[in-house]
Amino acid sequence: MPWTQLSRAVFLRAVLWLLSLVVTNTVMACTLPAGSDINRQEGEFLISVQFDKQPLELGALHSIQAIICYASGQAYTGEIKADAIMPAHNHGMNYQPSFTMTSPGHYTGTGFVFHMPGLWRLRLTLQSDNGKQLIEHDFVL
Amino acid sequence: MRNAIKLCITLCLVFLPAVWATPDNETLDYDTHELAFIRSLGPWPPVSKKDESNRFSQQEDAIELGRQLFFDRRLSLNNTSSCADCHQPDLAFQDGVALNTALAPLHRNTTSLLNLANRPWYGWGGEHDSLWSQSIRPMLATAEMHTDLSALQKVLSQDSFFQCAFQQTTGLNLADLTQQDLLVTIGKLLASYQETIQSGKSRFDLFRDQLVDAENTSPSQKNAILTAEEQVGLKIFIGEGRCTFCHSGAHFSNGEFGDIGVSFFTANGIDKGRYDGIKALRTDPYSLLGRYNDATKNSNDAKEQGNTETIPHNALRTSHLQLLHRNWGEFKVPSLRNVGQTAPYMHNGSISTLMDTVDFYSELDEERLHADGEKILRPLHLTPIEKDSLQAFLLSLSGPIHAAQEKPSLFSQCR
Structure with missing residues (x-):
């Protein structure tokens, strides 16, 4: 040549x-949109969570859109585990939600059914090099 | 002494039940929390929605053919019983007995078929996730209809009217179908008819609508549709009774399962309820995760486009279900609509009357209940007046029952 x-x-x-x-x-x-249902920093993570509808419907199947960044601005691309419990009754959902990453830092989670009225605690667990990070969010249905 | 009498009179004036002071046609006072709960128990009837897993859902000819099948004893072994023999239209589409003895003694109460369209789970243990797959179950059960599919296909194929109506409705030739396809098609036709079995507005619904309207316009305290006694029952239902923890929403059921301390022992063993229900669902070839879900056709298109993980949107609930130890002994939370017409009660039909059911909740055996945290259920220890009020409220949940009627003209060319 x-x-x-x-x-x-x-x-x-x-x-x-x-x-x-x-x-x-x-x-x-990775940046977070304003005005989500959950929008905050937890440890090394910036988290935004938006439910598919508000108000949430008792007993209905719900999904969430989550955007998760490191505080450095990098997108989180690891695994998300989720559940939701009623702390007063010490029981959770009858369903195990699952997440799919749609693009770096952007996740769709489905399989959320809140079947009783009262205080619910949404729990997301992220895994980074620094260990596990639990993110909890309380809401009343 | 005088002070004590004064205190007594004051307390009586303050705490005398509102029912005694309230004329029958007045609306009691409801706080914001109570109003929110009352609003959440409607509107009724729900918006009619096609079952996407059943391609025959809401089709006029499928409803009529399903209606004919519902009353057709040829579906059972030796023509012994039809669906309607256990789900009798005159008995709110149930049978009025604790445990039926169809072809053999059963261990679960026959549920009413009212308002079954678009519910998440079917059966006391939630063994099925669609009305059509639930409709297949009694045909396969040896203690119930015990259908001989081969004989059924033969006899229906020899019935020229049925064969013609079946062809017109489904586009399928009865004689060419595999036994599984025949079973699923009959299940879907039966479901199409059962979707039409509904209860109309009850007096409670009219009361709720009135209350919601009053919130939006100028409040009117007069001419309440529920009596004061029924309204006191309503207050117990949404208040200290905590009934709406499970009997929530327009169906008066959250569609899920609970253990309320009813015995799970049967004549021959143990009924594990939801625990075995989930296990059965996971191996059910007719679940929404299987190939008979008519909504999967769209998903197959998605798979061809490279998205191999697609689960039909109407099967997401099924695919995310988890089997938990606490499911053991849980049974379906039944709808309370028309509850005054669906005795006996509980999964095993062990409670004969509505008042006995109120008594059951009033005097719950706490030791029988499992709860690690705050107890969801607790004995209410209701007074006789409160029990009467709660029963009166529950009776106000009955609306007129209607179902698709005979339409012979639909198949006139088959005669």
Whole structure:
């Protein structure tokens, strides 16, 4: 391959690499929307959670949209475990919610059924290099 | 002494039950919390919604053919019984006995078929997640209809009218179907009819509507639809009785399961209720996670587009269900609509009358209940007047029952 062609190929690759770096950083930059049902910092995490509807409906199947970032601005891409309990009665839901990551830091969780009126505690567990982080949120149905 | 008498008179004036001071046509005072609970018990009837798992749901000819099948004894072994023999229209679509003895003694009470459309779980143990799969169950049960599918297919195929009506309704040739497809199709036709079995507005619903309207307009304290006694019962129901913990929403049921201390022993062993119900559901070929869910067709499209994890949206509840130790001995929270017409009560029909049921809750055996935290159920120790009031309120939940009527003209070309 002539040098001119080789240097052009190297140049193009370098441009593509730089472009992908810019795009990746743009995608990975993790920010929380305002006005969610839950919007706060917990340990090293920034968390936003939005239920599919408000007010929540007793006995209905609900889903949530969660955005989870590290305080550094990086998106969290690990596993989320979730449950919800009624602290006064010491029982939880009859269902085990599951989460799917739709894009880095963005998750859809479903399988939430709150079958009794009263105080509920939503519990999300995240796993980072620094260990597990439990996020709890109380609400009344 | 004089002070004591004064105190007594004052207390009596303050705490005499409102029912004694309230004429029958006045609305009692309700605080914001009570109003919210009352509002949550409606509106009624619910918005009619097609069951997406059943392609025949809400189809006129399917409802009529399902109605005919519901009364057809050929569905059972040796033509012994039809669905309607145990779910009698004149008895709120139940049988009025504690335990039926169909082909053999049963260990669960026959439930009413009122208002079954679009509920999350069916059966005392929630063994099924659709009305059509629940409709298949008695056909397969040896102690109930014990259907001989091969014989049924033969006899229905020889019935030229039925064959024609079946073809018109389903687009399927009866004789060509596999036995499983025949079973599922009959289940779906039966469900289409049962979706039409509904109770209309009860006096409670009219009262609730009146109260909600009054909230939105100028409040009117006169001409309440419920009597003062019924309203006192309502206050117990949504207040100290904690009945709405489980009997919530427009159906007066949260659709889930609970252990209220009724015996789970049967004549031949133990009925584990929801625990075995979940296990049965997980192996049921007719659950919403199986191939007979008509909503899966959309999901198959999604799978072809590369999304292999897609679960039909109407099966998400089933797929997220978890089996817990506490499910042991839990039974379905029944709807209380038309409860005055659905005696006997409880999963085993062990309580004969509505007043006996009120007594049961009033004097609950706490030692029989399992609760690690604050007890959800506790004995109410109601006075005789309070018991009467609670019963009066429960009786106000009855509305007129209606179901699809015969429409022979739909299959006129088959005659």
